[in-house]
Amino acid sequence: MMKNIGNNQIHKHQANHNRGKNKRGNWLAVILFRISRRDFGFCLTALFVFCLGSLVWQLNGGPPNLLQDIRYYFGQSTFTDDHGPVAPKVLPFPSRVVYNRVGKCGSRTIVLLLRILADRHQFTLVSSDIHNKTRLTKHEQATLMRNITEIPQPFLYTRHVHFLNFTRFRIDEPVYINIIRDPINRFLSNYFFRRFGDWRGEENHLVRTPGMKDEERYLDINTCILENYPECSNPRLFYIIPYFCGQHPQCREPSEWALEKAKQNVLEHYLLVGVLEELEDVLLLLERLLPHFFFDVLNIYKSPEYKKLGNLTGTVRKHTPSLEALQVLYQRMEYEYIFYNFIRDLFHLTKRKIGLRSGPRPSRHHYNPAPRAHADEQDDDDAGHN
Incomplete structure (x- = not known):
C-alpha cells in the first residue's frame, strides 16, 4: 500500500511538472509569435521607407531630407558621398x-x-x-x-x-x-x-x-x-x-x-x-x-x-x-x-x-x-x- 501511495505521488509530481513545462512552452510560443509579428511589421515599414526614399531620390536628383537626417543622426557616412551630393551651399541672390x-x-x-x-x-x-x-x-x-x-x-x-x-x-x-x-x-x-x-x-x-x-x-x-x-x-x-x-x-x-x-x-x-x-x-x-x-x-x-x-x-x-x-x-x-x-x-x-x-x-x-x-x-x- 505504501508502494502505491509512492507511485501516485510520483505520477502526480510528473503531471505537475509536465503541466508547468507545457505552460512555459505556451508562453514562449506566444512571445516568439509576438516578436516575429513585430519584426515582420518593422521589416515591412523599413522596406516601404527605403522604396519611398529611393523614389524621391530619383525624382529630385538627390537624397531626400529624411535620409540626410538619418545620416547625421548616426554619424557621418560615405553612403551619400558615394551615391549623391550633400545639400548644396547657400547661393547669394542674385547668383x-x-x-x-x-x-x-x-x-x-x-x-x-x-x-x-x-x-x-x-x-x-x-x-x-x-x-x-x-x-x-x-x-x-x-x-x-x-x-x-x-x-x-x-x-x-x-x-x-x-x-x-x-x-x-x-x-x-x-x-x-x-x-x-x-x-x-x-x-x-x-x-x-x-x-x-x-x-x-x-x-x-x-x-x-x-x-x-x-x-x-x-x-x-x-x-x-x-x-x-x-x-x-x-x-x-x-x-x-x-x-x-x-x-x-x-x-x-x-x-x-x-x-x-x-x-x-x-x-x-x-x-x-x-x-x-x-x-x-x-x-x-x-x-x-x-x-x-x-x-x-x-x-x-x-x-x-x-x-x-x-x-x-x-x-x-x-x-x-x-x-x-x-x-x-x-x-x-x-x-x-x-x-x-x-x-x-x-x-x-x-x-x-x-x-x-x-x-x-x-x-x-x-x-x-x-x-x-x-x-x-x-x-x-x-x-x-x-
Missing part, C-alpha cells in the same frame, strides 16, 4: 550676372577688377575672348544662353554682345549690368585705338587691324567726319543703342523704334547701367547692389597696384577734332545722345535712392569736346563693328 560690355566704355577696367574679385570672393568669372561678333543667329543665341546657364553658380559672364532675351527662349534670365560713355568720346577712343593701340604697346593695333592701309590708318579725323567717310557716319556711329536694343535686325539701324526698345530693355532687364564719367560711383553702387561679386571693389580700384595696370589701357595719339567736326558728329549721333542722357538720368535717380550725391551735371545738349584724361584711362579693347 547669375551677365555683363554684355559695350566696346570702348571702360569694360577692360571692369574685367581687370573682376579677375581680382573672382579670386577673392570665390565666384566663377567667364570672360569671353570673342570681341567681333555681337550679333547672333537665333540658333547661336539659344546655344550661348544655354551655355551661360550651365556655368557653376555664382557666376558672372561677360562678353561684347548685343542684349540676349532669355525669356524669349523660356530660359531663366540672369541679372544684367553694363556701363556706357559719352558717345563722341567713345567714338574718338575707338577711332584712334584701332589705328595706334594703347599704352600696352602700339603694336596692338597691328593685331586689331592687320589689313588697314597706311592712308586709312593716318586718315585725319576731321577729313573722315566732314567728308562723310563710312567709318565716321551712320550706321557705324549707331553703336551703343544696339547693345541694349537686342538682336532684332531693326536694332542695327538708327531709329526711334530701336531707341525706345533699348530704353524698355534697360527698365525691364537691367539691374544697373552706369556712366563711365562717374566710374567710382558706378563701382560703389555695384558693391551695394551685388556685394558677393563687388565687395571692396572701390578700394581695389584706388590701390596703387591696380592703377599701375589700369593706366596701360589708355588709347594713345588721341586728339580732339575741330568744333565743326564735333557739331556734325553730334547731329549724326542724336539718338545715341538721347539714350545716353536717359541712362545718365536713370543712374542719378538710382544714386539718390541709395543715398549718394550726384556731381554737377551739364545741360542736356552740352558736349565737352576736350577728351578727358579720366576717360582715357578706362579704355578697353575694341568690340568691332560687325
